[in-house]
Amino acid sequence: xxxxxxxxxxxxxxxxxxxxxxxxxxxxxxxxxxxxxxxxxxxxxxxxxxxxxxxxxxxxxxxxxxxxxxxxxxxxxxxxxxxxxxxxxxxxxxxxxxxxxxxxxxxxxxxxxxxxxxxxxxxxxxxxxxxxxxxxxxxxxxxxxxxxxxxxxxxxxxxxxxxxxxxxxxxxxxxxxxxxxxxxxxxxxxxxxxxxxxxxxxxxxxxxxxxxxxxxxxxxxxxxxxxxxxxxxxxxxxxxxxxxxxxxxxxxxxxxxxxxxxxxxxxxxxxxxxxxxxxxxxxxxxxxxxxxxxxxxxxxxxxxxxxxxxxxxxxxxxxxxxxxxxxxxxxxxxxxxxxxxxxxxxxxxxxxxxxxxxxxxxxxxxxxxxxxxxxxxxxxxxxxxxxxxxxxxxxxxxxxxxxxxxxxxxxxxxxxxxxxxxxxxxxxxxxxxxxxxxxxxxxxxxxxxxxxxxxxxxxxxxxxxxxxxxxxxxxxxxxxxxxxxxxxxxxxxxxxxxxxx
Amino acid sequence: xxxxxxxxxxxxxxxxxxxxxxxxxxxxxxxxxxxxxxxxxxxxxxxxxxxxxxxxxxxxxxxxxxxxxxxxxxxxxxxxxxxxxxxxxxxxxxxxxxxxxxxxxxxxxxxxxxxxxxxxxxxxxxxxxxxxxxxxxxxxxxxxxxxxx
Numbered sequence: 001x002x003x004x005x006x007x008x009x010x011x012x013x014x015x016x017x018x019x020x021x022x023x024x025x026x027x028x029x030x031x032x033x034x035x036x037x038x039x040x041x042x043x044x045x046x047x048x049x050x051x052x053x054x055x056x057x058x059x060x061x062x063x064x065x066x067x068x069x070x071x072x073x074x075x076x077x078x079x080x081x082x083x084x085x086x087x088x089x090x091x092x093x094x095x096x097x098x099x100x101x102x103x104x105x106x107x108x109x110x111x112x113x114x115x116x117x118x119x120x121x122x123x124x125x126x127x128x129x130x131x132x133x134x135x136x137x138x139x140x141x142x143x144x145x146x147x148x149x150x151x152x153x154x155x156x157x158x159x160x161x162x163x164x165x166x167x168x169x170x171x172x173x174x175x176x177x178x179x180x181x182x183x184x185x186x187x188x189x190x191x192x193x194x195x196x197x198x199x200x201x202x203x204x205x206x207x208x209x210x211x212x213x214x215x216x217x218x219x220x221x222x223x224x225x226x227x228x229x230x231x232x233x234x235x236x237x238x239x240x241x242x243x244x245x246x247x248x249x250x251x252x253x254x255x256x257x258x259x260x261x262x263x264x265x266x267x268x269x270x271x272x273x274x275x276x277x278x279x280x281x282x283x284x285x286x287x288x289x290x291x292x293x294x295x296x297x298x299x300x301x302x303x304x305x306x307x308x309x310x311x312x313x314x315x316x317x318x319x320x321x322x323x324x325x326x327x328x329x330x331x332x333x334x335x336x337x338x339x340x341x342x343x344x345x346x347x348x349x350x351x352x353x354x355x356x357x358x359x360x361x362x363x364x365x366x367x368x369x370x371x372x373x374x375x376x377x378x379x380x381x382x383x384x385x386x387x388x389x390x391x392x393x394x395x396x397x398x399x400x401x402x403x404x405x406x407x408x409x410x411x412x413x414x415x416x417x418x419x420x421x422x423x424x425x426x427x428x429x430x431x432x433x434x435x436x437x438x439x440x441x442x443x444x445x446x447x448x449x450x451x452x453x454x455x456x457x458x459x460x461x462x463x464x465x466x467x468x469x470x471x472x473x474x475x476x477x478x479x480x481x482x483x484x485x486x487x488x489x490x491x492x493x494x495x496x497x498x499x500x501x
Numbered sequence: 502x503x504x505x506x507x508x509x510x511x512x513x514x515x516x517x518x519x520x521x522x523x524x525x526x527x528x529x530x531x532x533x534x535x536x537x538x539x540x541x542x543x544x545x546x547x548x549x550x551x552x553x554x555x556x557x558x559x560x561x562x563x564x565x566x567x568x569x570x571x572x573x574x575x576x577x578x579x580x581x582x583x584x585x586x587x588x589x590x591x592x593x594x595x596x597x598x599x600x601x602x603x604x605x606x607x608x609x610x611x612x613x614x615x616x617x618x619x620x621x622x623x624x625x626x627x628x629x630x631x632x633x634x635x636x637x638x639x640x641x642x643x644x645x646x647x648x649x650x
Contacts, residue, residue, distance in 0.1 A: 051641065171518055171556035178525055178549045185532075185542035192542055193528045216583055223579035223613050389617050390625055393610035396583060397603055400590040401633060405643050413591040417584055424580060425517070428572055429510040447545045459538030 007129055010356030014364050019059050019357065023365045026063035030070020031373065034077070035380045037084045039395055041071040043215030045331045046207045047398060049338070050405040057339040058357040064332055065315065065358055066365045069121065072311045073369045076113040076304055077380050080106060089307040092275040096292060096299030103295050107239045112249050112297060113304045114373050115241070120257040120305035121366030124312035127261045128319070128359050132348065135320040138469075139345030144452035145463055147345060149473040151446045154323040156477050157266060158438055166484045169435045176436040179204055180443020187451070199411040206334050206440050208403045208416035213433040214327070215399050216416065217423020219392050239374050249301035252282050256302035260309030265316050266325070274310035275303035312362055319355045322347045323442070327434035330441040344445070508569025515560030522553035582613035598646040599638060603630035 013019060033044045045064055052060035075087030080097035093113065100109040142150070159169040182193045183203030194200040241249070259281065260274035282302040283292045292299050314325045322343035324330040333343045341351060348355050373380075403412045426433050457463035465471050525546060532543030586609040593602040607626035611617040637643040 188542045190542035393607040396610040417587040
């Protein structure tokens with residue numbers, strides 16, 4: 001009965017007029033971001049953070065969440081019509097979606113993508129609601145010891161499932177932790193790595209870092225590749241899929257949703273891994289696998305469902321335990337902290353309106369997306385015609401003003417400039433910046449809980465192993481590390497991520 | 502892509518980590534480290550920096566020993582144009598005001614690509630500058646001047 005009450009509370013929050021407006025704004029911005037290749041949801045959310053300071057916490061989170069899952073919808077439009085993934089999560093949709101468009105079935109592909117996304121979004125919302133209650137009960141048993149182990153698990157698992165080299169990702173986590181230590185030490189008042197710069201005494205702001213690393217670094221690297229965009233210029237019609245199409249797509253949708261929901265909860269999974277797995281699964285199950293790559297409808301329905309379900313369930317660790325599963329969730333945590341909410345296992349009991357409001361708004365937002373996406377498809381297509389040569393200077397300018405606006409500080413603009421150069425360097429040497437952001441955001445909490453745990457145990461490191469919940473969490477960490485180092489898994493992981501760019 | 506006798510990606514990343522950790526160890530050399538039961542401000546920085554140093558040395562070693570893909574050559578035009586645009590914004594925003602800083606930033610950033618044409622960029626920059634002033638100063642009340650003081 002608890003669940004029902006909670007959902008009711010959530011719906012009453014989500015349906016407040018200004019929250020509805022923020023949700024709509026979020027999904028519209030998100031779709032636009034998803035449609036436009038060349039700017040991802042991470043810099044967008046970073047860019048919009050300063051605007052959310054004036055909102056209440058629930059409204060801010062609802063809008064930012066809307067941007068995230070809105071981007072998943074928008075990304076598929078570009079994938080199908082232009083064969084360029086608007087988002088990394090829609091890479092797979094390109095394969096069969098664009099092929100369908102070339103065969104004159106763009107309308108069907110777009111509609112199936114939207115329907116699959118909506119179906120998955122709805123199911124994932126239910127999964128979140130059902131899973132949240134037992135997780136939050138467990139979370140209440142947490143002390144500093146368990147929370148430290150949980151943070152370690154979050155960081156390691158995010159690395160294990162992310163793209164790229166494991167060792168490099170671990171190094172990036174450490175780098176992020178180090179950057180997180182910059183500033184005045186809370187317990188002793190000593191300045192750490194501030195180099196006498198007053199702006200650094202509160203620590204490094206993560207927004208300029210995220211914008212520099214993810215936004216500007218990415219833009220510079222994009223400009224090095226010659227832009228290639230060919231929009232399928234046919235009129236998009238037949239937006240209502242036939243009964244046969246729906247019958248072919250529905251089982252794939254179901255499987256994609258289930259797969260996405262499970263993979264999304266895992267840290268680091270987010271929305272990138274599920275579509276690849278779903279595509280592989282559909283191809284394996286198909287009677288005639290050779291149809292894939294030539295416009296198979298299951299190749300659109302499954303991955304699209306998986307990617308939306310995954311995007312949504314990746315909120316579970318954030319909403320119940322207060323730890324982010326990926327870089328974007330790290331930004332959300334940052335948004336909460338700026339609102340004065342301390343993320344952690346107590347978040348659900350202390351902020352029920354916020355948590356359930358966000359959960360309920362996800363379903364509302366998904367419904368909005370279905371309604372606005374298909375009729376407005378012409379508008380999104382026309383957005384695709386904005387040339388990148390005009391788009392990117394505008395993004396650069398808005399990044400500058402946005403970074404400045406967080407604290408009215410030019411120091412942050414310089415910090416962003418430095419991070420842009422470093423972000424470009426990271427792309428050149430092939431390392432993912434996402435683990436750095438996780439380390440940066442979780443660093444202060446990790447240190448605080450470690451200190452507290454050590455203080456309680458009188459410096460005995462064994463305390464992390466003698467408490468059962470903590471021991472289980474660390475055992476999972478150890479298993480993950482061992483698995484990552486074992487050669488067979490390494491090979492499988494490479495194969496699983498091989499299709500990704 | 503050409504292959505090279507060294508893995509330059511590993512090597513450069515390793516050198517970067519070594520430099521960062523060395524800098525951090527140097528910057529925190531005077532902080533009180535304390536011990537596990539009563540950590541000083543320097544405890545975590547020291548632990549994390551040493552870990553980072555170990556990773557850095559590992560990548561340096563691996564980069565020297567094994568072959569890898571060469572790094573694609575750096576194209577200076579986009580890199581310098583975007584960084585210069587941000588730098589100029591930082592230098593001008595508070596002195597010359599948002600209106601002028603926005604135009605200069607956009608025009609400079611557009612130099613990042615050869616496709617840009619001034620006849621197109623300048624009107625676009627003026628338009629966006631106006632939009633930025635409206636949005637950020639009039640609507641969001643950002644405390645930055647519109648015109649030079």
